[in-house]
Amino acid sequence: MLIRIPPRSRCDSSEITPESVYLSRRRFMGAGAALLGSAALPVWAQAQAPASGYEGVEPGNPPGWFAQKLDGARWKAMEVAGESITPFQDASHYNNFYEFGPDKGDPAANAGGLPTEPWTVKIDGAVGKPGQYSLEDLVQPHTLEERIYRMRCVEAWSMVIPWLGFPLGDLLKRAEPSSKAKYVSFETLSDPEHMPGQKSRFGLIDWPYREGLRMDEAMNPLTILAVGMYGRVLPNQNGAPLRLVVPWKYGFKGIKSIVRISLVEEQPYTTWQNLAPNEYGFYANVNPQVDHPRWTQARERRLPSGLFSPNVRDTLMFNGYGDEVASLYQGMDLAKYY
Amino acid sequence: MIRQPLLRGGVFLAALIPPLVWFYQALSNALGPDPGKVLLDRLGQGALILLLLTLCLSPLQWATRWSGWAHIRRQLGLWTFAYACLHLVAYLLFVLGLDFTQLAVELRKRPYIIVGALAWSGLLALALTSNRASMRRLGARWKKLHRLVYAVLGLALLHMLWIVRSDIGLWLVYFSCGALLLALRLPPASRLLKKLRGTRPAPAQVSR
Numbered sequence: 001m002l003i004r005i006p007p008r009s010r011c012d013s014s015e016i017t018p019e020s021v022y023l024s025r026r027r028f029m030g031a032g033a034a035l036l037g038s039a040a041l042p043v044w045a046q047a048q049a050p051a052s053g054y055e056g057v058e059p060g061n062p063p064g065w066f067a068q069k070l071d072g073a074r075w076k077a078m079e080v081a082g083e084s085i086t087p088f089q090d091a092s093h094y095n096n097f098y099e100f101g102p103d104k105g106d107p108a109a110n111a112g113g114l115p116t117e118p119w120t121v122k123i124d125g126a127v128g129k130p131g132q133y134s135l136e137d138l139v140q141p142h143t144l145e146e147r148i149y150r151m152r153c154v155e156a157w158s159m160v161i162p163w164l165g166f167p168l169g170d171l172l173k174r175a176e177p178s179s180k181a182k183y184v185s186f187e188t189l190s191d192p193e194h195m196p197g198q199k200s201r202f203g204l205i206d207w208p209y210r211e212g213l214r215m216d217e218a219m220n221p222l223t224i225l226a227v228g229m230y231g232r233v234l235p236n237q238n239g240a241p242l243r244l245v246v247p248w249k250y251g252f253k254g255i256k257s258i259v260r261i262s263l264v265e266e267q268p269y270t271t272w273q274n275l276a277p278n279e280y281g282f283y284a285n286v287n288p289q290v291d292h293p294r295w296t297q298a299r300e301r302r303l304p305s306g307l308f309s310p311n312v313r314d315t316l317m318f319n320g321y322g323d324e325v326a327s328l329y330q331g332m333d334l335a336k337y338y
Numbered sequence: 339m340i341r342q343p344l345l346r347g348g349v350f351l352a353a354l355i356p357p358l359v360w361f362y363q364a365l366s367n368a369l370g371p372d373p374g375k376v377l378l379d380r381l382g383q384g385a386l387i388l389l390l391l392t393l394c395l396s397p398l399q400w401a402t403r404w405s406g407w408a409h410i411r412r413q414l415g416l417w418t419f420a421y422a423c424l425h426l427v428a429y430l431l432f433v434l435g436l437d438f439t440q441l442a443v444e445l446r447k448r449p450y451i452i453v454g455a456l457a458w459s460g461l462l463a464l465a466l467t468s469n470r471a472s473m474r475r476l477g478a479r480w481k482k483l484h485r486l487v488y489a490v491l492g493l494a495l496l497h498m499l500w501i502v503r504s505d506i507g508l509w510l511v512y513f514s515c516g517a518l519l520l521a522l523r524l525p526p527a528s529r530l531l532k533k534l535r536g537t538r539p540a541p542a543q544v545s546r
Contacts, residue, residue, distance in 0.1 A: 090371035102505040104370065157372060202507035275504075294448055294500065296440070304371035307364050312435050 052231035054162075057088045062233035063117045065136045069144050070228070073164060077145035080320075085148065086159035088230045090304050095237045096153065097256055098205055099188065099195035106197075107237035114194045114257070116241040125185070125262035128176030135241055139227060141174065142166035146231075147224055149247035151254075152286045152319045158300045163245050164228030169219040177215070177263050184218040185268035186211045186244060187260035204275055211244065211255035212268035212282065214328075222247055222324050225258075248321040250284045281338040285329070286319035290338045342409045349410045353417040356384060357424060374432025381428055385421035386494050390515050392418055393491065397522040400531040412468050415487075419465040422458050450500035457493035460486050491516050 052059050053075075062070075097107035119135040144164050152158045172184065188209040192198040198207045217223060226245050227234060234240040239256025246253050252272050262268075272280035279293055288298045297315055305311040318325050329337075340346065360380050364373035392414040399407040434440055444451050464486060466472070473480050495513055502509050521527055 086371075094371050098504045102503070102508075104372075157375075197505070200505055200507060202510055203505050205504055291447065294450060296443070301372060301375075305374065307373050307377075307432065310374065310432060310435050 054088060054230045054232075057230045057232055060233045060235065062228075063136070065139070066227065066233050069139060070164075070231075073144040073146060075146045076148070078147045078149070080148050080150055080160055083150070083160050085162055086303060091159055091161050091229070092235045092238060094303060096155075096251065097197075097237055097239065098203070099197045099207070099209065099257075100237065101197050108235075110196055111236035111240075114189075114191070114236045114240070116236065116257075119241050119259075121242065121258060122260045123175050123262075124260070125264050126178040126180040127263050128178065129174070135227075138171065138242075139166070142170055144228070145224070147245070147247075149245060150319050151245075151247070151251055152300060152315065154250035154252055154280065154284070154292060154297075156292075156295055156297065156300050156315075157305075158302050158315075160302075162230055163224060163226040164231070165224040165226035165245065167221055168223045168225050168244065169221065171225060171261075172218060172263070175261075175263070180265045181263035182215055183264050183266065183268050184213045184215065185260075185262045185264050186213075186255045186258050187262075188255055189257045189259045205271060206274065208259075209255060209271050210269050211253055212270050213246065213253075214267075215263075216328055217246070217325075220325060220328065222321060248286055248318040248325045250280075250286060252280070253284050283329075283334075283337050285325075285334065285338075286315060287317060287334055287338065288315040289317075290335050342406050345406055345410060346413060349413055349417075353388065353414075353420075357381065357421070374428065378425060378428040378432060381421055381425035382498070385418055385425055386498065386512055388414055388418040388421055389487075389491060389494060390512070390519065393487070393516075393519040397519065397528070397531055400528055401534045403535055415468060416465055419461045422461050426458055450497050453493050453500070454497040457490050457497060460490040460493065464490070488520060491520075 093108045094104045095107040096104065097111065100107040100110040117135075120132050121135060121138055122132050124130045144166060146162055146164055148160065148162045150158060151161050168184075188207075189195070190198065190208040192207075197203060197205075213223070224245050226239070226243050227241060229235075229238060234243065239254070239258075242258045243256040244254050244258065267282060270282055272284075273282050286297075291297050299312055300315045302311045302313055316322075360369075360377055363369050364377050367373070369376040392411060395407040395411045395414070399405065430436060430441075434444070445455065464484060467476065467480065467483060476483060495509075495516055498509055498512065499506070522531065
C-alpha cells in the first residue's frame with residue numbers, strides 16, 4: 001500500500017505494492033489515488049535532503065551522518081515477494097517496547113523524549129578490539145541496505161517492514177572476535193528517567209533488557225543491525241538509534257536501543273527466557289509446529305487486520321527464511337530448543 | 339411501578355454506551371491496526387469492572403441507610419454477563435476467526451481459555467436464574483447458588499493473570515479491589531459496616 005519515491009529519479013510501476021491478496025477494493029483505490037498524488041510530488045520531495053521516499057512518512061530528526069549514509073544506501077537490497085509493506089503509521093504505533101510501558105500504544109506515546117544522539121555502544125568480551133564506540137563511528141564503514149523483512153511477533157501478529165541497516169556479521173568481524181567467541185550478548189539502555197517502564201514497581205522484567213544469539217546466527221547475512229526504517233531514521237519507539245533484526249526469529253529477539261554488544265563463551269542471559277522459561281526459549285525461531293503454551297503459533301494476524309476482514313494467514317517455518325537458515329539447526333530438536 | 343427509574347436508566351445508559359463507542363472506534367480505524375484485539379481486551383476488562391461494581395452493592399447497602407443499591411444489583415449483574423458474552427463473541431470472531439476445530443484445540447491446551455469458559459458458564463447460570471420466578475422456585479437454595487459469583491470473580495482474575503506478560507500493576511488493582519470486596523463480606527467486617535449505618539445517618543443523595 002506504500003509507494004516509494006526513489007531517492008534519485010526512478011518511479012516505475014513495480015515500486016507500487018502489487019495487487020496483494022487482502023487489499024480491499026477501497027484500499028486499492030486509495031493506493032491509486034496516492035500514486036496520482038506522488039506523480040506530482042517528486043520535485044518537491046527531492047528538494048528535501050533526507051526525504052524518506054515513502055508516501056506520508058516524515059523524515060524524522062536524523063543526525064547529520066545519517067543523511068549522508070542514506071545517500072549511499074542500497075535500496076531494496078532484499079524484498080518480500082507478493083506481500084504488502086505494513087503502513088508506517090501501524091509499524092510505528094503498535095509496538096512492544098516494555099521500557100516505555102506495557103500497552104502497544106505506550107512506546108509511541110512515551111519514547112519521544114529519549115535522547116538518542118550522541119549514542120555510544122560498548123563492544124567487549126572475546127574480541128581483539130574492545131571499546132566504547134560512537135554510533136557514527138560504528139556505522140561509518142558500512143553501506144546501509146534496505147531489507148524488507150517479515151516480522152513475526154511471538155504474540156501471533158506480524159508485519160512487513162522495510163529496515164535500513166547493515167549485517168551484524170560485518171560489524172563483529174571488525175571487532176575481531178577470538179576463538180572464545182561462541183555467542184553474542186546484547187543489552188538495551190538502562191535509563192529509568194526516560195523509560196517509564198523501568199520505573200514501574202510491578203514490572204516483571206529484570207532491566208536492562210538482554211538478548212543473545214549463537215555466533216553462527218549472528219554471522220548469518222540475514223541478521224542486521226538497523227538504524228532506520230521506511231527510508232528514514234528509526235523512530236524512538238522502534239528501537240532508535242540501533243536495534244537488532246533477526247527475521248527468522250520471534251520479534252522479541254530484536255533487541256532495541258542497544259548500548260552493549262559482548263562476545264561470550266557461554267549461552268548468555270536473555271530476558272524473556274529468564275522470565276518464563278517454559279514459554280520463551282533462547283532460540284525463539286518462528287516455528288508453526290511448536291505452540292506457545294498460551295496460544296497457537298500455527299497462524300498469525302498480519303496487521304493491519306480489519307474487524308470483519310481478519311487478515312489471518314499460516315505462519316511459515318523460520319518465518320519463510322528456511323532456505324537461508326534451516327541448516328543452522330540441522331540435527332537439533334526444535335521442540336526442545338524452542 | 340418501577341422504583342428508582344432515574345438510577346436504573348442512568349446505569350443502563352452508562353453500561354450501554356461504552357461498547358457502542360468502542361465498536362464505532364473499531365470500525366472507524368481509531369483502535370489501531372488490530373482493532374479486534376483491543377475490543378476483546380476492553381470488553382473483558384469491562385466485564386471484570388462491572389462484576390466488581392456489582393459486588394460493591396451489598397457492602398454499600400450495609401453501610402448506608404439507603405436501600406436503592408438493591409434496585410440496580412440485578413441489572414449490573416446482567417450487564418456483567420452481557421459484556422462477558424460480547425467478550426466471548428469478540429474472541430470467536432476476531433481471534434479464532436470462527437475456526438471451531440481450532441476452538442477444540444484451544445480448549446484442550448490453553449488453561450486461561452478453560453478458566454475463562456468456566457467463568458462465563460458461571461455467569462450464564464447466574465443470569466438464567468436472575469428472574470423472580472427462579473428466585474421463588476429455588477427458595478433458600480437461590481442464595482446458595484448465587485454465591486457462585488465469588489468463584490466467578492476468582493476465575494476471572496486468574497483468567498486475566500495468565501494473560502499478563504510483563505507488568506502486573508493493573509491486574510493488582512483489580513485483584514486488590516476484589517480481595518477487599520470479599521473481605522468486607524466476612525462477618526467481623528460486615529458487622530462493622532452495619533454498625534456504621536446504625537450510628538450515623540447516611541447521606542440521602544445518589545452517588546454515581
